[in-house]
Amino acid sequence: MSRPRVPSAMMCRLRGIGSVWLAAAAGSLCAPAVAWPRAPAYAQTDAEPATRLPLPVEEIDAPERLEERSRAGVAVSIRASFRDSLTGWSTAAAVARGPWSVGATVRYGAGAEPRAGAVEIGHAGSGLHAAAGTVDVRGLGVLFGERLGLASRAARLPSVRAGSPIVGAPGSGASSEFEGVSASWIAAPWSRTSRKGDAAGIYAFGVRRREEDSHGERARVAAMGAAFAIGPSTVASPSVGVRGGSLAASVSLRTASAAWDLGVETLAARDGFSTLADAGVSAPPFRWRGRWRFRAGETRPAAGEVVAEAESRIARVVVRASGGASGQSGAVERREVEGRIGARRGLGPLSFRFGRTEATGFTAADGFTERRERYAVLDLTVARGGGRVFAVTATRRARENEDGMKAGTSAGGRLGLTWRRRGRLEVRVEAVRAEPGASAWSSGVYAGGATALRSRTRPGVAMSARGEVRAGSWTLGGIVEGREDERGRQATAATVWIEKGIPFRQRGNDTR
């Protein structure tokens, strides 16, 4: 009898992105005995999941992963992207026989010539997994991943990750910068208090960049590590890796109880020790969390964040204050209030985010620069019923620098339609206004189900739609985005996908 697989971790982590779509999809598509590895939290910031408000794309680490769709439980998928014409397409397939499963992914350019591919083999009972080809590495320790060049620096301080990473075929064509091989063994979650995605196991992988960098080199990276439980509520994960001849070693530790949790990651490399720590206390109706990071060898090595949250039956408020480095020599400070007011019946809830950032920096071209920005993001659900939800949205960014104050504003709405749990459609429309020299935000929808804010510098009207319909084990979905600026110039992009799921049984229920 096969060991039940750990369900996808995306359901918890995606709340910070601001969409419930993929969480629901991941929950419904989780399946055992498939080669596709569990996808840990590719989404970025471990921001407190207070609201469904989207984050700016520039604050999301690995934004290219927003286009990825969960392949858990998917036997066959075909996906194509268009921007005025076909720009690329991909196919993926998995076959399961007993406890073994094999999956393959191939991506093509505008024609039928393959550009990249990967093969994955898994054994459901033992948790063994191997991958080769164009792969993506996710779930490494924060500092460890940055050091190896496998993860970008997050704009917001993340929480410590302790567990086995996942190496497998990327879910979209935009996130496959590496090719190589990997092998891993991942067990079930180490305890009931562990966060979804923290699992014991061992891993090893070796990859290199698919394209040359500015020095004409293709960086090679290799790493190995393990994750194991210490007692009933603690997990530790030591790792060692090498990139371009530079050795790095990391140890991550997470421990938790019902009322608190603590995580620490320490990285040792050529230029010294770096540390990331986060701790949280839960005393309803309040929750507090602090994060601190120290990067050795940098001009501004320290960064910190303090978060306070209060929640009642009808309201939830999060106050966040952070500061740290920006770029090579700059600094950025942020103060933010985010929350939700109102019940989920009738008018409301109102989700809001107000914030202020102050950034300083120094460039050879401009010398010392200082910029202050105030921003607001609002989302008010006006009405719901009969499988429909209508909400209005608004954003404003006001930037102040040496040239004065410039502002950008957007306003619009979103309409959500669902049909008997078999189909859903989300339509967004926005009008954007931006003063010369300013930028505004407009909502961007992604194939992975998330929504993020994109910067726009020209006024115009934008419309986007994302939909999916299910018939039996088949799913047909797509995204269409269109934008027109004040001069009538149009830009249109679309992505469509067809997927066939694998029927599965979970806890004795047929959930096809």
Added chain:
Amino acid sequence: MIARRGLLALAVALVALGLSHVTDPAHAVAAFELRDASPPALGAVSLDRDADPWFEDDARRGLSVRASHAALYGVEGLTSEQAAGSFRTGALRLDLAQTQVGVPGIREGATRLSMREGGDRAVSLSLTLERLVLSLEGEPPRSVWALGAGVRGHARVRGIRGEVSLGADRIVRSGAPGREAVTPALPWAVRLRSGSASLEIADRWEGDGRTSPRLSLDLRAGGALALRFGRGERPGRTGAAAALRVGRIEVSVGRQDDEFGGTVSAVAVALVPGGPKR
């Protein structure tokens, strides 16, 4: 071809110039932007969108027809005429309207078909298909097809009924030349109803960044008399209109004055359905 396009551009400019009453080109109305010059639209200072009905019992099932005539800005020969019919059945309402505006020799025409869901739903949808035609004397007419959609949400807060509507106006267009003369826009409105009065706050965000906020107040005396007052900005304008209903006949008058001295006045007659409410 180049000469024809130049003539088309000149014709569009002439119509727009007439509608902008010359003195402030910054507030020139774009082509096909004058959508409804009937009395309810003048009272709501909203010539750029279809006016909401006067009476709430306009939700009666059946067929209604209306016709209106408007004189624009005191320009000789510059008029707008509209003929429209509505058919409401169950939870759906169909509207077909034909509007034309211009001077003899140069006229804009719009044929508009709208489908709207009834107001009982918490969230109701609408779809609008338009054929916009520019007719120049001696030239073949130029047409543009446009598609728009809208959503309206209903909520109630402490005895006050609220409606929030948002539209994607002319979001999809086809037809050349002329497509570039029609721009998409995002009209929105918030209406609060209490008893026999309702207040509406509305705006229209154009694709080029222009906005035109407005405020209108409806007062009703039973089902026979309705008054509407409005005030808008960018450009500044004031509107007033009144409607009197006797049996199935409704007569209305309206007037809008803008900050540059231009005046639009209109009169309309309508035959409303006498059937049961949906």
